[in-house]
Amino acid sequence: MGIYSINAEGGDATTTPVDVGILIEGVEVLHDLGDIASACALLMGVIYAMNLRYPQELKTFFEVLQKIFLQLDATRLSTKVQMRKNKL
Incomplete structure (x- = not known):
């Protein structure tokens, strides 16, 4: 995709x-x-x-797009996404 x-x-x-x-x-x-x-x-x-389902190799990218930029289900972040959010 x-x-x-x-x-x-x-x-x-x-x-x-x-x-x-x-x-x-x-x-x-x-x-x-x-x-x-x-x-x-x-x-x-x-x-x-x-x-x-998100493609496995792009799962973190799509989760960042969904939860940080689109703010959908933004209260539950995986560890990797939380690290990306802190860097922003």
Whole structure:
């Protein structure tokens, strides 16, 4: 699962992407999302709506995104997430 961004040929980091979307198990589930921030929020919504588990190698990243940035279930933090929060 992940977010993809397609930039225009010759574009740089400040150029608006041509397409931003979400892939789950190699299948495009959403596209034309506009920006990465919207894609992150919608990815969390898709994960919740489909009752998916976070990928093991990205579990801490998604937990930080969920609990610190989106403040969903923010009172129960794992040790790794608590350490990341303290660093912020």
